[in-house]
Amino acid sequence: MTVVGERLQPTLFERSRPGRGDGKIPHPPKDALDRIPADARRTTPPALPELNEPEVVRHYVNLSHLNYAIDTGFYPLGSCTMKFNPKLNEWAARLPGFASLHPLAPDEVAQGTLQLLWELEGALAEISGMRAVTLQPAAGAQGELTGILMIRAHHRSRGETERDEVLVPDSSHGTNPATASMAGFKTITIPSAADGGVDLERFRAALGPRTAAVMITNPSTLGLFEARIGELLDLVHDAGALAYMDGANLNAILGRFKPGEAGFDVMHFNVHKTFSTPHGGGGPGAGPVGVGETLLPYLPTPRVLRADDGSFRLERPDERPTSIGRLRSFVGNTGVLVRAYTYIRAHGASGLREVSDDAVLAANYLRKRVGEAYDIPFDRFCKHEFVASATTLKKETGVRTLDVAKRLIDKGFHPPTIYFPLTVDEGMLIEPTETESVETLDAFADALIAIAGEAASDPELVKSAPHDAPVGRLDEATAARQPNLRWRPMTGREMPCPD
């Protein structure tokens, strides 16, 4: 760990010295910009840092040491499926034939990528039981928007414009209600039943002629399979509404449950969760969307099509007037999709089913072990993740979930997702994934149990954690009250930090 003075690493701007860094690009002719009208030209050059390559490399390598990542340790962040990211995937995406292909290259020039995308669509349709898949959405939330806009187009085509409500359970991801709002719908929140599932009675009461769609995460964000899903889907369809499945938790049910077969009309995949494409410190992902027969006409354009002669092509813009159009430029996050394709091919049918079997087995084993010291609000077989709670611990010792999470950092683990879902008091959503060994699971459980012991014997130690991280707990209040969102080169050196 490199600590420089009071800060961990100087910024790029502080490292800058005028005159450093040159020689990457041949110098242009002096008159290169003479033909650009004066009023269109930049008068003050951007004050970007001047650095040489060795400094830049050290800057970023040293910064990287301040990060926790799957490649450095166990990362049981519930609802995010932080599984190992196979290195073959990275190699594949960087093959020059894939990486240097321009997205507007004519179809005849792009046959390899088009074939890969077409095969991937087919594989995702098979996995989900859906009729067809679009690979365009760049992330799960954009997939949600795609799905909801298609649902809107469906109701409009039937003249049912009064359907302006979207139902979401109170345990849903925040993206569900945010998406509904973005598409111009009103969100109706349905409380959960005591067993963690959707409350069927209140659900029935909320459904009506104004319901456009229901968004359901299955397994739910509590890690529980929605056992009443059959009745639920019947109710939705009887009301003339459509059922959206948030596929964030698909890692639990590969080869066990196909949403399309069960009656969902549309779902999204998070390939950066289920199909091992890296999370990248926040992205990129990809959020393909599968649809059943009802929404088929509305899929975004362009789709990838296969001609009778076995060649592939992109759909022309005017080819399918019922389409909702496009949600982004070009065909999608293709580089991410190459990784997902590689993963699916590496696993095949049997491997994907094993993925879910092992993910669910690991989660249940860990649930059992963590239950030795923490509350388990829904103490029955879970799917790929489970919720633990520090309610009793807090009552007895004053130590909260946040403190437990921070103390886990000292023990060498990334904390689980905390205080989500919002419906669980002092909740910790723990998702081990299938790529962690039983030794790692035990070590994590032992750490959590040890922290519960510390909470009883030395609560201050836990409440003031982390002690061994590069920085301690942060002043988030000041960060929000007086936002410092950019370096100001003019005043930078005199401004080490906001007060």
Added chain:
Amino acid sequence: MPYGPHTADDRERMLAALGIASVDELFADIPQALRASPLNLPDPEPELELAARLQGLAGRNRTDLASFLGAGVYRHWSPPAVDQILLRGEWYTAYTPYQPEISQGTLQSIYEYESLLAELVDLDVVSASHYDGAAATAEAALMTCRATRRERVLVSKAVHPHYRQTLAAYFGGGLELAEIPLVADGDAAGTTDLAALERLLADGAPVAGVVAGQPNFLGLLEPMAEIGRLAHAAGALFVSVIEPVSLAVLAPPGAYGADIAAGEGQPLGIPPQYGGPYLGILASTDGLVRQIPGRLVGMTTDVRGQRAYVMTLRAREQDIRRDKAASNICTNQALLALAASIYLATIGPHGLRDVAAQGAARAARLEAALATVGVRRTHAGAYLNEFAIQVPDARAVHRRLIERGVLAGLVLGDVLPDEPSLADALLVCATEVTTDDEIARFATGLAAEGAAHDHAEPARATAAAAGAVEAAR
């Protein structure tokens, strides 16, 4: 399963701890009638064979062509340092920095991204990050509606057609979108029609935002200050769609009064990879900070008084505000923001200027070489490194040039079918990586295809082609 650690003994041990005999018991809660049919997918493929399959597919793409295709995605030299740093697992296998104490690397890199881009666009607030230029532009347009509480946005027809189509889809929820036509002829042909903009601002519902690009989709420079003035006079916000490399030499959005800048960050060291992952740039003035969607990282201190970084103003985000959030964005393009930062740090301010100026110089050389074979620009206005050319029977010529090893830009008639004046136009670009040899191949190819407007005789075409080779050298 190729990456699973569990031995048969491990599984037995876990099953025994749970008191069950088979993993099937863990799936008993799936109703019998709803259980999946068997997965009909190929068998698992060993790494060695899969690698060969992938190489085969990649090899079916033709990336050997001399390419003049840009249209929103540009070939550039990316120093190898960029990709080698990205390949460190500490960067690409981390996630959103929810736990700042063990995410300072990602958090500082985002803060630096915000700072670098703020310099480039000359605006104070940069969100890190959005899906691509199109989605960022759509978010910018939605932002103008929230900020002004108006529901109508005007977008120039000279903005990338994919961006306009994305805007239309995002506005499907009930907001109104209208297009500002292009000037049809004269010196300003191909740029945003200011008189039409004035009419659109004066008639109809009040306008929340006006969206125009610099350079525009046809490569032309727009009168941005004038567009901004008209927008502001009508109480609307001004959204500038930018190309980041050009900002080393072109006036930045902050200098001509734009309230919001949106654009595609791909040119900053990110490979084309057939559509993504790219980097949606979104920036605004300070006054709009609570309206901007996406991640913001701020500098603060920790309990020990050390400088540190944290995600901030989180009350705009979906996991906190749910249906009242500024956007539904969650997973973003953070790794690409990192790539752009490393690119900018490595290439530096002078290097970036050289990239932009070299592109302009190569494009001028391309224009001259094409002129020697009788191929002219479509428009008269100033351009930076991309322009449209008139080629009779453009689609067929474009196809035949592929056989000659040249990717002759974009057939504009394919993407702008409602602009008859562009029916026989190709959009072509040059960057610092465009070589003299490539330019010569393009010009001789066009000459050989008889693509010049004066329908040159074969002999003259050959002579002209020789001239083109000279011009390119």
